[in-house]
Amino acid sequence: WGERQRVNGTATLSHIAGWLEREGWIANFDLAASGALPEGRRGREFSDSEVYKYLEAVAWEIGRLSAADDAADAGAIAELEAQFRSVVDRVAAAQETDGYLNTRFGRPGQEPRWKNLEWGHELYCLGHLFQAAVARVRTRPDADDGLIDIARRAADLVCEVFGDDGIQSMCGHAEIELGLVELSRVTGDERYLRQAQLFVERHGTGVLPDIEFGRSYYQDDLPVREADVLRGHAVRANYLAAGAVDLAVETGDTELLGALERQWTNTVARRTYVTGGQGSHHQDEAFGDDFELPSDRAYSETCAGVASIMFSWRMLLAEGESRYADLIERTLFNVVATSPSAEGTSFYYANTLHQRRPAEHASADEVSPRASSSLRAPWFEVSCCPPNVARTFASLAAYVATADAGGVQLHQYAPASIRTTLDGGTEIALEVETAYPAEGSVGVQVLTDAAEPWTLSLRVPAWAAGASLVVRDAAGAEVPEASASLEPGYARVTRAFAAGERVELELPVAPRFTSPDPRIDAVRGCLVVERGPEVFALESVDLAEAGITATDVADILLDATVPPREADGHVLVAVRGRHPEIGPWPYGDEVDAAPAEASVHEVALVPYHEWAQRGPSTMRVWLPA
Amino acid sequence: WGERQRVNGTATLSHIAGWLEREGWIANFDLAASGALPEGRRGREFSDSEVYKYLEAVAWEIGRLSAADDAADAGAIAELEAQFRSVVDRVAAAQETDGYLNTRFGRPGQEPRWKNLEWGHELYCLGHLFQAAVARVRTRPDADDGLIDIARRAADLVCEVFGDDGIQSMCGHAEIELGLVELSRVTGDERYLRQAQLFVERHGTGVLPDIEFGRSYYQDDLPVREADVLRGHAVRANYLAAGAVDLAVETGDTELLGALERQWTNTVARRTYVTGGQGSHHQDEAFGDDFELPSDRAYSETCAGVASIMFSWRMLLAEGESRYADLIERTLFNVVATSPSAEGTSFYYANTLHQRRPAEHASADEVSPRASSSLRAPWFEVSCCPPNVARTFASLAAYVATADAGGVQLHQYAPASIRTTLDGGTEIALEVETAYPAEGSVGVQVLTDAAEPWTLSLRVPAWAAGASLVVRDAAGAEVPEASASLEPGYARVTRAFAAGERVELELPVAPRFTSPDPRIDAVRGCLVVERGPEVFALESVDLAEAGITATDVADILLDATVPPREADGHVLVAVRGRHPEIGPWPYGDEVDAAPAEASVHEVALVPYHEWAQRGPSTMRVWLPA
Structure with a gap:
């Protein structure tokens, strides 16, 4: 993953920036600022969102490089920072005085604001804006670029327009729900949480029109808390579920969380490819019926993989069960990592499991009109996957481990340095050493002494029957009473760890x-x-x-x-x-x-x-x- | 099939007429005539074609009832005739002075004529107009309703606009090709044949833009004479192939006919469902790759079945091989007959081979927004299948038998009265008696004496291993030297048949x-x-x-x-x-x-x-x- 992150941070981010400029999707903001729209606007109705996802990716990448604390990265950080601020400035200039921000709607000669909620993606775009702002606050809390204020002004307008007494509807593409919850977390503003709740609860009440694909396409067929399984457009479904988990956790809504746990369980048991991919239909980019999982017509959209990871990650935080981390791992390796080429400059939009015909040539210099190209393409007319992959790779470190009052949980295995302080004041520093998945050995070197016992939890994937664990003291001798053979789940070692001690997990990775x-x-x-x-x-x-x-x-x-x-x-x-x-x-x-x-x-x-x-x-x- | 035809002639035709009025698709012509367009126009860009297909169905039905020569049908014939003329009059009133006829294009406030060839369906609609006019001439040559003149004026304009020196392009939906050849047959006007040739030859030269589905969607990826298999949109592909066979036959182009034979062979061997259905993709209503034939996502569009029968029928006439009639039979029974309900008032647009979920309720009174409803629906936003089924059922008699200089060929088995006069003057009258396919016995009663031998050919389907044939003289005694056990293909009995003789074919229909x-x-x-x-x-x-x-x-x-x-x-x-x-x-x-x-x-x-x-x-x- 380290090499993937390096390629992502260099080749992929500049590739995306280049195409965003070339296709005029950033320039749309300049046109908006200068009052030149609608003439000259380029891209689909949701092209603003790709700019925001790019910003989010850059924010994570700046954070990643900064955390590595390597002087050699200083130039790269400065360059990314300048690029980030430049794009934020261009976005800022396009925001209207009441907070409205979208280059496609609301001006003379354009469709009016908020009138085409089912297809317009206005709120969807803002959700990605909010995620970008939140990523920036999380990775550089003291930044003075103004992105968080842009987000807040837009969110305030949304609350005003779509609040309890406002337009009783929602966006046809879920995304703003999780953006609003996250924004409420970093700003402490409860109105955003309330607005997320309104949006989540409006799903399934038939506020959007019936369409050829059915209201299930945008999850307006069934209330979130009544549904048993994900259905409809796979990205929409997972973004909505992720936002609903955020909401359930923030509001303590155990009924809602239970509904989402049920949907996750049934979706994984019946509607997920062995790769972790989701979505069986090209037509509506949607889940099929239970067990309808064709290999040759697998859609398994890259963005659905990203969205599924977001849903699973939130379930993992809420419930702490290893199955969520298992699916994240599977989807990272077999969906998200499948999308980009080794060079990081071409992408699969959809990920078939069976290619019946050798691919047609995909030009490195042309926009692909097809989501289902048979070779990776540099850019698409709908180009959601490149920035979605980029923001996922740039933020991968966030998925590796968590900490709670009692210790540290390792969910994904990659070489990593982990530092945290427990509630009781115990400082913990760990070094994870592994060549996983090429090899099944994961060594966790403890760098700190603890006065009190704490628990190190290591995920044993469901496929890893026969896994085993050895704890060694600072001299390298096995501590027999702490070693164990393991069942899938979390292997837990509770111990007043001393610096120099080591936990060695052995996962059987034979084919x-x-x-x-x-x-x-x-x-x-x-x-x-x-x-x-x-x-x-x-x-x-x-x-x-x-x-x-x-x-x-x-x-x-x-x-x-x-x-x-x-x-x-x-x-x-x-x-x-x-x-x-x-x-x-x-x-x-x-x-x-x-x-x-x-x-x-x-x-x-x-x-x-x-x-x-x-x-x-x-x-x-x-x-x- | 008799009962199917009866239901079609009564329930289905009036059902279609009712919905065409209810949805305003006939009224569009009235609005055009009164200069009220574009305001008030309803339906998709190709809705005119449904009116034409309906007219074609009514023309065939009038011919069918007239041929039956049953006094009890007089009232029904008169009613259909009045309805037919009324609709023709309304269409006629909308035709412009230069012959242009389309309610969707060319007026102030509408898209201009001939500018959106890939999606506009203007030429496609005219192809159906031509087919309606041809059906009318074939079934009532002396009719003075003026439909053939409407068609000629429109065709003349097409030749002028799209001729050798005209717009070097074609329609995104093939159909006018076969309409033009047929029109040239009944009018003797060679210009129409030439125009058909131009349209056929322009396919595969990249005259239409690349789109998400690729140029194969509208068969603009490969020249017709170079392609090896049908691909792209299954209705478009089959209509084009049918028109190209017509062209090849009329121009004696054996290379082109050979290419179409090759395409038919490969399509049947690799891209056809066991039902005869064609089209594996919902997304683009298209053929999949070789052997990509999912049951649960079978599209098998009803109209693709109709179009496939049209292609096979023309190959059968051109080459006389039983395999073409075999596929027609399979497709009639398992695709076209699957579409309508027993009552003839609701339809499948697509024909899945695997229904994983019990259907949702389909309202008998609402337009379905979905092509892939899980129950038959009365009407669709794109409602091509009801009139396509209707025109096929009304013209079924045309597929039963052919005659050539040497005799009569029976291709499909149903109770029928067949009369013809051979080139040499031999008059033949046959009565086909059968309960096929419920039973495998087909009796052909000869009603006429022949001075010269002639050949009765009976199709033995490929599945009918073990079929046998008995010839009986007028006294009912077997004529042993004429009887035979049969191989698939055509069983031929050559004989100076006498009235009262009988040929009995026994097809093994055990499951x-x-x-x-x-x-x-x-x-x-x-x-x-x-x-x-x-x-x-x-x-x-x-x-x-x-x-x-x-x-x-x-x-x-x-x-x-x-x-x-x-x-x-x-x-x-x-x-x-x-x-x-x-x-x-x-x-x-x-x-x-x-x-x-x-x-x-x-x-x-x-x-x-x-x-x-x-x-x-x-x-x-x-x-x-």
Whole structure:
């Protein structure tokens, strides 16, 4: 993740800034300030939000570099800071005197304010503005750039216009709900919380029109506290759920929290891909029915992955159960990390689990009109994924660990320095040393002495049957009574830790076969290979290397009697090729099943997040056995 | 089919007329005539075409009733005739002096003519106008209603505007191509054929813009004569192919015909559902990749079925191979017949092969905003299927038989009276007697004496292994040398037939299991039951009757060791229920597969075209075994 963060902080952020300028999405604010709109405005109705997400990403990145406290970063920080302030200034200039801020609505010749709530994204854009402002306060509380004031003026206007006595409606794309709760947290202003509550509670009351996709598309079909499962547009659904968790936690609304826990549980059990991806429909970018999880038409939008992590993270904070961190890990590795190229300058918008045709060329210099490009593209007409990936990678450190009164909880494993002070005054400093997920060993070096016992909790993922834990004293000797073999959940070591002591977690990351629930029709009779938290895929580019004459992954049968194994850093499975004819009609009592060849070949799989880095290929995650 | 045609001619046509008036789509022509547009115009940009398709359906229905020559139909004919002329008059009044005819474009306050070719459907609408006019000429050549003149004036304008020296582009929705060829056939005007050729040849030259769905959406990605398979929007693709066959036949272009034969072959082998349905994507109503045929997300648009029949019919006329008639039959029974309710007043727009959730209620009195309603709906915002079904049913007789110099070919089996005169002067009258497909016996009674031998050809469907044929003389005695057991294709009996002789075809219509090509991932490990040309489905409403406690078809496993059987008019299969728990995560080495119960139950299947006639249900065509 460190390398990902480095690429993100350098290549990706400047890539995004370049495209935001090139496409005129930042310049829209300049046009607004100079009174030149609507002529010359470019981009879709929600393009302002990409600028705000970019700001949020930069704020996190400045915070990340500052926390690293490395003199070598000073130049980068100064540059990001200047860029951040420059964009904030341009946004500020476009804000109207009453606080309204949107380059697409409200001026002569534009649609009026707040009249197209179902598709206009006005409140959605503000939600991202609020998140950017909150990220800035969290990472640089003393900043005097004025972003938080911009956010407050806009939020004040929203409360006035949409309050108890205002317009009794909401945005067709949830997002402002969590933005408002977060803004109330950093400002202490209760009105924002109240407004978030109004927006959350208006969902499911039919305030928006019925549309082709149904009101479920924007979660206006059922009240949040009555729903059993996420449905409709997968980003909208997860943003709303995340905001509703924030609200439930702030208001102590256990009924609402229970409803969200139920929705999370059912969504994960029935409507989530093995990658953690969510969304089975291209048409409406939406969840399908239970167990409707086609590989070849998986939408698994990158932004839905980001949104799902936001929902799970809030559930984890609220309830402390490892399953939430498990899904975060799975989604980080197999959805969010799949989107950007290794260079960080092209992206998957949607993440198919089965590529039937080698990709068309995706130009590095052209906007893709297609969300479902078969190669990563540098930018999209709707380009929500690049800044969404960027803000997630820049803020990754926030997902690694938490602290409570009794100790520290490690949720994600990566090399990290962790420092906190418990309520009782115990200072804790830890160094996490690991090559995870390449290796399953996670060492936590304790750097501080504690007078009182405290608890170090380490997540044992659900897949990690056979995990074990060893505690060593400062001399390196095992402390037998503190060591244990572990069940999935949190392994807890409670101890008055001394500096030099070390906790060693061993997670079994050998590759394994995983089979699907039989109700998932799309992958009946198939297996997937996983290794630790990573899902693996077969790419056609690897077939020839293995001596297989078939050139398409469609013509490969897995030999499930041979367990997957690891050699020379590759995960290998045994397969057989076949060379079926295509008959006149693909149904009958004698359709050509073309028995597989007798010879078995070992072929290397790639981590799914690395697929399509070597040019066009066919690919499948689920392998027919 | 007789009952279907009766319902179509009575209930469906008046249903459509009522909705066309109610939604103002006919009134748009009145507004155009009175100069009141654009204010008050209702419906989408292509709503004019529904009026034309309705006119085509009425023309066919008048022809059908007239041919039946039953005095009892006189009142109905007169009523349809009056209705037809009334609508034609209203259309005529809206035509502009230069021949332009479209209620959506070209007036002050409307988009200009011919500027939005990719989405405007102006030429598409005219194609349907031409088809209506041609149907009228074919069924009532002496009609003085003026429709053919309206069509000619519009076609003349098109030739002028889009000719060799005109706008070098085409319509985003193919249809005018076949309309122009047909119009050239009935008028003898070669300019229309030339214009059709220009439009066909412009496909694949990139004259329309790239869009999110790609240029393949409107078949502007590859020249027609270079393509190997149908792709993009399934209705557009089939209409274009049908028009291109017409063109190839009229111009003797064997290269073009060969390309279309290749496309038909590959499309049927790789991109067609077992129902004959085409189109795997909801998003762009398009073909998917090869073998991408999900049951639960099958789009299988009703209109794509109609369009596929039009393509196959033209290939059948051009090449005379039974496989074309096979697909027509399959598509008629399992796509087109599936759309309308038994009452003929509600319709499926899309035809899923797997319903995972019991349907929501579909109001009999409201326009559905959704193409993919889970119950049949009376009308849609885009309501192309009702008039498309109506014109197909009204013209069904045209698909039953053909004649050539040497005899008569029977392609579809239904009770029918067939009369023709061969080139040599031999008069032929036949009576087809059959209860097909309920029963497999088809009797062809010869009513005329022939001095010369002629050939009666009877289609033996590809599924009908073991079919046999008996020829009987006027006394009912078998003529052994003329009888035969048959291979799929056309069984031919060449004979100087005498009145009173009879040909008896026996098709084996016992229910049978059919398995899928292993490359169709979506139905791996499943079987479907077919009986004759009909595909069968399991509906949850039948589970309780069979004593099965599971209430959802998801919880049923087929016992494939027990062949399907027929009893009391029902097709029965052996199944076992299971009651799986839903675990926290649907992937793993121990996901709950819930072994099926030991007890086997026989459950009745329904013909797929009859599903959802008994209220909301879950349903699946492919049964996991």
